Amino acid sequence: MANGIQNWRFGVYQVDLQNAELRRNGTPLKIREQCFRILVYLLEHAGELVTRDELRRQLWPADTFVDFEHSMNAAMMKLRETLGDSADSPMYIETIPKRGYRFIAPVSHPAASVPSMPESQAPLEDSSANGAAPPSVTMQEAAMQECLWIAVRPFKWSGTDPSLAGYADGATEDILTGLSRFSYLRVVAASSHTGHGKPADGEHPGPRYYLEGSLRQAGPRVRLSAQLVDRETGAHLWAETYDRDFTPQAEFDLLDDIVPQIVSTIADSYGVLPRSMGETLRNADAASLTPYGAVLRCFAYFHRLSAEEHLPVRTALERAVEQSPAYADAWAMLSLIYKEEFTHGFNLGPDPLDRALAAARRAVELAPSNHLAHHALAAAEFFRKEFQRFRLSAARALELNPMDGFTLAYLGLLMAYSGDWKRGGVLCASARRLNPHHPGWYWFVPGVDAYRNGEYRAALEFADRTNMPEHWRTNLLIAASRGRLGDKAAARKALALMLEQRPDFAKSPDEELSIWWQRELAEQFMAGLEKAGFEQ
Structure with missing residues (x-):
C-alpha cells in the first residue's frame, strides 16, 4: 500500500494487511474483500476526508460497469455492521454528507507505536474509539508514559444460569464502549490474568487503573459488583454493588440501567477517574505538561473553581493547542476555560466569549463526533444568547454521549435557563441518577425553578441540598427566598455572604443576573433581594 504500513489497531480491532485479516481481540472476523479494502484505505488516511470518488477509483477500475452508488452504500453498511458501528453515532467511520467518509477513531500501529510490554500485559487492546480527532503517535506514547490509561478486565460470573456468562460479557463490552465515548480517557481491554502489582524496575508500567467486576446469582436476583483499582498504590478508588431481578429476557434492560451509572460515576468530569488523574497532575508545572496532560489537569480545576486554579490551566491549554493544533480535546477544554473568564470573572481577558466560540468551533471542525467539542460550543452559544444554536449544539452533544453526567447536568442547567x-x-435529574457522587450544583435547576414558581420553601430545601454555602448563587437563592418569606434576619445574612463572595454584584446587579438568567427571572430575583435588604 501507499504508505508501507501493514498493521493498524483501533478500539478492539486489528487489521493485518499481509494476511488480509480483521481481528477482534485477536479473533479473526469474516469480512468481505471489498469491505476490507475500504477499511484499509480509510485507515491509510485516518483523520482525513476520503471522497466517494477516491473509493470508486480504488475499488472499481475505470472500465468496470457497476451501479457504484448502490454498491458503495451496501459495502459501507456491511463494513459498519462488521465493526458494530453506526452511521448516526459513529465510533469509527463518520459520514461527511455529500462528500465521503472519515475514519475518526485513534489508530496505532502495533509493530512500532508503543513500547513492548511483558507477556502478562500483552493482551491489551486500545479501545479509545470516541470520535476525537486521532492523537499523534507522540501523544499516544506520552499518555502511556504518564500511565493514565484504564484497563477493563472481563467480568467474572457465578450462578446456576448459564446465560449469566453472556450477561458478564455484555457488561464488559458495554462498559468498555461507554468509557470509550469519553475522548479524554485512554481505554484498553485487559485479559483476566493481567496483574495489579507495581511493575518491576525497568518494566513498562502499563495502565495505571483497572476496572473489574463480577456477577453472582441468588435465585431470581443478580448482584453486579464493580471496583476501580489504582495499580500504582493498590488503592480501591471506587466500588459499588447493584442488586436487580434477573431473567435472561431482561438482560438488555439490566445493562441499560446499570452500565451508564458505572460509566458516568467513573468517567465524567466529576467522576472518580478524571478526579484522580487531575489530582495526579495538579502540582505539575504548566510548562511541563504534555497536551494530553493539560487536558487532564482541567479536572482538578473543575473541583476547585478559583482564579488561582484557572490561570495555570489556561496557560497549559494555550500551550497545548500550539504544540498539537489538531488536538480537539485541548481546543474544547480551552473553550470551556475561556468561557469561565466571562461567567466567573477569572483572569478576565478581552472578548472571552469570542475566544470561547472560536476554540469550540475549532474543536468541532477537528472532531465532529466529539461530544466535548459540541458541549463547549453549546456553552459558548448560550452565554452569547444564541439560544436556537445552543439547543442544536446541546442536542448533538447529548446524542454523542448520553452517559456523561456532567454534560447532561450542565447543558440541562443551561437548557432550563434558556427557557425550556x-x-x-x-436532564439534571438524569445526571443526578447517573452519578450519585455529583456536585451540589446539579440541584440548582429544581431550586431556581421552585423560586420562579413562588415555591420559596421548596427553593430553600434545594439550596440546602446543594451543600455549597461558599457559592454566591446558592446564597442568592437563599437570600431572595428568605426575603420573599419575610425572614429578614436570615435573608440579610445570606445576602451579606453573597456580596462577600461576589463583590462586583453590588456594582452591576442587572448585568450579573443577566449572565445566567433571562429578564423576567432576573427581575424576580431582584425583587427578592430587595426584600432581603439589598439596595442599588
Missing part, C-alpha cells in the same frame, strides 16, 4: 425548564429539569 421541563427539558432542563429532566
Whole structure:
C-alpha cells in the first residue's frame, strides 16, 4: 500500500494487511474483500476526508460497469455492521454528507507505536474509539508514559444460569464502549490474568487503573459488583454493588440501567477517574505538561473553581493547542476555560466569549463526533444568547454521549435557563441518577425553578441540598427566598455572604443576573433581594 504500513489497531480491532485479516481481540472476523479494502484505505488516511470518488477509483477500475452508488452504500453498511458501528453515532467511520467518509477513531500501529510490554500485559487492546480527532503517535506514547490509561478486565460470573456468562460479557463490552465515548480517557481491554502489582524496575508500567467486576446469582436476583483499582498504590478508588431481578429476557434492560451509572460515576468530569488523574497532575508545572496532560489537569480545576486554579490551566491549554493544533480535546477544554473568564470573572481577558466560540468551533471542525467539542460550543452559544444554536449544539452533544453526567447536568442547567425548564429539569435529574457522587450544583435547576414558581420553601430545601454555602448563587437563592418569606434576619445574612463572595454584584446587579438568567427571572430575583435588604 501507499504508505508501507501493514498493521493498524483501533478500539478492539486489528487489521493485518499481509494476511488480509480483521481481528477482534485477536479473533479473526469474516469480512468481505471489498469491505476490507475500504477499511484499509480509510485507515491509510485516518483523520482525513476520503471522497466517494477516491473509493470508486480504488475499488472499481475505470472500465468496470457497476451501479457504484448502490454498491458503495451496501459495502459501507456491511463494513459498519462488521465493526458494530453506526452511521448516526459513529465510533469509527463518520459520514461527511455529500462528500465521503472519515475514519475518526485513534489508530496505532502495533509493530512500532508503543513500547513492548511483558507477556502478562500483552493482551491489551486500545479501545479509545470516541470520535476525537486521532492523537499523534507522540501523544499516544506520552499518555502511556504518564500511565493514565484504564484497563477493563472481563467480568467474572457465578450462578446456576448459564446465560449469566453472556450477561458478564455484555457488561464488559458495554462498559468498555461507554468509557470509550469519553475522548479524554485512554481505554484498553485487559485479559483476566493481567496483574495489579507495581511493575518491576525497568518494566513498562502499563495502565495505571483497572476496572473489574463480577456477577453472582441468588435465585431470581443478580448482584453486579464493580471496583476501580489504582495499580500504582493498590488503592480501591471506587466500588459499588447493584442488586436487580434477573431473567435472561431482561438482560438488555439490566445493562441499560446499570452500565451508564458505572460509566458516568467513573468517567465524567466529576467522576472518580478524571478526579484522580487531575489530582495526579495538579502540582505539575504548566510548562511541563504534555497536551494530553493539560487536558487532564482541567479536572482538578473543575473541583476547585478559583482564579488561582484557572490561570495555570489556561496557560497549559494555550500551550497545548500550539504544540498539537489538531488536538480537539485541548481546543474544547480551552473553550470551556475561556468561557469561565466571562461567567466567573477569572483572569478576565478581552472578548472571552469570542475566544470561547472560536476554540469550540475549532474543536468541532477537528472532531465532529466529539461530544466535548459540541458541549463547549453549546456553552459558548448560550452565554452569547444564541439560544436556537445552543439547543442544536446541546442536542448533538447529548446524542454523542448520553452517559456523561456532567454534560447532561450542565447543558440541562443551561437548557432550563434558556427557557425550556421541563427539558432542563429532566436532564439534571438524569445526571443526578447517573452519578450519585455529583456536585451540589446539579440541584440548582429544581431550586431556581421552585423560586420562579413562588415555591420559596421548596427553593430553600434545594439550596440546602446543594451543600455549597461558599457559592454566591446558592446564597442568592437563599437570600431572595428568605426575603420573599419575610425572614429578614436570615435573608440579610445570606445576602451579606453573597456580596462577600461576589463583590462586583453590588456594582452591576442587572448585568450579573443577566449572565445566567433571562429578564423576567432576573427581575424576580431582584425583587427578592430587595426584600432581603439589598439596595442599588
